[in-house]
Amino acid sequence: MAVTIPENIRSSATAGERLFFRTLKTYLPDDYIVYYEPEIQGRRPDFVIIGPDLGVVVLEVKDYTKNTLFQINNDEWQIVSSSGQNAFVKSPMKQARDNMFHVVDALKKDKSLVQLDGKYKFQLKFPYGHGVVFTRLYSKDFVEHGMYSVIEPSLCLTRDEIDPDKEAFSEEVLMEKILNMFVVPFRLREPLSIEDINAIRYHLFPEVRISAEYKQPVPYQDQLLLSLHDIKTMDLHQENLAKQIGDKNRLIRGVAGSGKTIILASRAKMLSKQNPDWKILILCYNISLANSIQQMITHMLNEPEDLFDFDPNSKVVTNENIIVRNFHSWLKNDLRIKEHQLPTIIEKVGKKEAILPTYDAVLIDEGQDFEADWLRLVSSLINVNTQSLLLVEDRAQTIYNRKRSYLQDTGLSFQGRSKVLSINYRNTHQILTFAWDFYRKHSLFKNKVVKGDLDGEIIAPQSTKRKGPEPGIIKAKNFFEETKMIARQIMKLHEEKKxxxxxxxxxxxxxxxxxxxxxxxxxxxxxxxxxxxxxxxENDVSKRSYEKEDGKIKISTIESSKGLDFRAVFIVNIDSMPFPLVENKEREVSLFYIGMTRAQEYLCLSYSGESEFTNYLDDIREERKQVKTGVEKAN
Incomplete structure (x- = not known):
């Protein structure tokens, strides 16, 4: 079954489009991507298909009947409208062809997608084609009326070729026709790589970019082209969610590293773009995450639609209608309210006795850390006409005792308006497995872990896409030695792994x-x-001033690292966990889990004393030592 974007076709689509959408989704291979009505730099072809052994095919869909068509030629078709009036329209084949070249021109700007030598030098290194789908005309109609003299048989699909209910339908014929819709027919010697497909999607559909990774292009074209080999794109599931969240109140529950914050920021950008007059509020718990989201959205808003047409003299776009705050800063500086006043203020707002700012949309990250009164206040300030509230949470990362009933807290039901993100994309398989094994062993909620069930408490991460080294464990004689060892590891990573x-x-x-x-x-x-x-x-000022790309190693509490991620993470002084002065051990378990899942590729855990958590790490070190000894004896 192919991946379709969006997941479901719009209800206003024609019967023919809905039929063809279902057929492609059902009968194309799993590694094919089908876009329905994507906006590609000002144009909207009906369908774009991308396949590793295919290349790119652009299709137009027409619901013409024999009675619709009056006269046709290669350039222009005379059709009879439903009212009986004659009209001239561009040939659908010409329309599909023009859209195809529009796509090709956009992709040729990336050297990584172009042939650099040989017969097809400076052409795309994969085939590209176009065609027309006639949902109400059959192959026999084309033969009887001589239409194949104007429409190339290999470049069109008819009703009997796309309708599984028709006896003549064949999955093999459908695939064969799509594979041959090329004006310059050549088959790929090797399938397109994931990187190639991501690059294609990146150029054609800008919203799949992870904008937090975007860097302003350098003035030299070749350097820019080289940098595009490191493009990072959102996973297809995240891309669909960003587009298909829907209106009004929504809830997204996801595991650590599943892209929740990226989806929230993408949602804010989309709402801002669609409704420039809206006042949009983004809230989270910690200051450093608010700062990170602010930078992410600024990147998104300033990201050019076409990197190659980037104007270095263009003005910086500011997110004037998007306000990003951590909750307490918003309460103090925007509303000028003290936290103990919340019950009184909420009551006054309900009776319309207090005047506070209202927001057309509110998006809350790390919602599991918000108290009931916080949510009641926020939801009471949402425009009643929009009711646009997006809540994002992961209960495995809960570090505060919050009893959760969103219906009671917000007055809004999320039944049927929720999505679960169970795939972790941030961490390698080794890091995620290590962190999750720890969580399952130590969490009091381990019996409440579920897989995708919204009624459960904790969502178990299903899988991750990347492999890497096992997390390192360092045991030192004292903390001074421990930090020196960490400094050496940092230097080694920098010099050897770049x-x-x-x-x-x-x-x-x-x-x-x-x-x-x-x-x-x-x-x-x-x-x-x-x-x-x-x-x-260090203080509130340092939290608000933090910039990730400043060439410096960052130091932070685990608590303030929520929502952040780094390629390499070192958690030190683990012998202070669980912290003896904290009665709530579950909070300590969640904190350690949060800390470990900040690491994208390298994780190093160090200690020089003893605690419940270090005893667990000692056992792992011993297991590793025994495995290593066994391997050495076997050799």
Whole structure:
């Protein structure tokens, strides 16, 4: 079954379009992508099909009947409208062909998609074709009326070739015809790679870009072209969600690393673009995440539709109608309310005795950390005509005791208006498995873990796409030695694996203990090896001023790292977890899980003392040692 974008065809589509949509979805291979009415730089072809062994095919769909057509030629068709009036329209084949070349011109600008030598030099390195689908005309109609003299048989599909209910229908014939809809017929020697398909999607459909990764292009074309080999795109499931969330109140529940924040930011951009007069509010719990979302949206709004037509002199677009705040900053600075006043204010708003700003749309990240009164206040300030509220959460990352009933808290039902994201894309398989094994062993909620069931508490991550090294475990004699070892590991990653300093994060649980000034020792170890660093959680100012791409290693509490991710993460002083002064052990389990799942590729865990969590890590170190010894003996 092919992937279709959107997942379902719009209700106003013609009967013929709906039939063809179902047929493509059902009978094309699993690794084919079918776009219905995508907007490609100002044009909307009916269907675009991308396949690894196919290339790209652009199709137009027509519901013409024999009675509709009066006279046809290669360029122009005279048709009879339903009112009986004659009209001249562009030949649908010419229309499909023009749309195809529009697509080709957009893709040729990327050298990675172009033949650099040989017979087809400077042409796309994969086939591209076009065709027309006639949903109400049969092959015999074309023969009887001599239509094949104007329409090339290999470039059109008729009703009997697309309708599975017709006796003449054949899955093999459908595939064969689509595979041969090429003016310059050549088959791919090797299937298109995932990178090639992502590059095609990236250029044709800008909204699939992960805009947080976008960097302003350099002025030199070749350097820019080379940089496009590192394009990152959203997963198809995320892309569909960003487009298909729907209006009014919605809930997205997802595992760590499933792209929840990206979807939320994409949703905000889409709402802003569609409704420039709307006042849009984004809320989250921690300051550094609010800052990160602010930067992500600024990138998104300034990302050019076509990277190659980028104007370096263009004005920076600011998100004037999108407000991004952490909850307490919004409460204090925007509403000028103290938290203890919330019950009174909520009551006054309900009675229309208090005047507070209203918002046309509100989007909440890390919703599991919001208290009931926070949600009641926020939902009371949403425009009653739009009722646009998007809540995003992951209960495995809950670090506060919040009893959750969204219907009671917001007055809005999310029944049938929810989506589950169970696939983790951030972490490698090794990191995710390690983190999830820890969570399942230590969480009090392990018996409430579900797979995709909205009635459950915790969503189990289903799978991840990438492989990598096992998380490293370092046990040192004391914390001073521990930080020196971490500094050496950082230097090694930077020199041998080319991991930039600003893609590394050091996480700590507490700033200092009665025995050790944790932060001071970390800073001293980094300074002693001339490693640049930025302490995100030094104070509120440092949290708001944090910029990821500043060439510096970041230092943060685990709590403030929620929503962030880095290529390499070092969690130090794990012997302080679970923190003895915290009664709620479940919070400590969630924090450690959150910390581990910040790592995209490399994770290193270090300690020099003893605790429940380090005992668990000791057991893993011993298991690894035994496995290694067994392998060495076997060899």
């Amino acid at each position: 991991v930039s300093y600003d893609e590394m994060l050091i996480l700590y649980r507490v700033k200092k203990t009665y025995q050790t000034p944790i932060i001071d020792v970390i800073k001293k170890a980094l300074t002693g090896t001339n490693l640049p660093f930025y302490w995100i959680t």
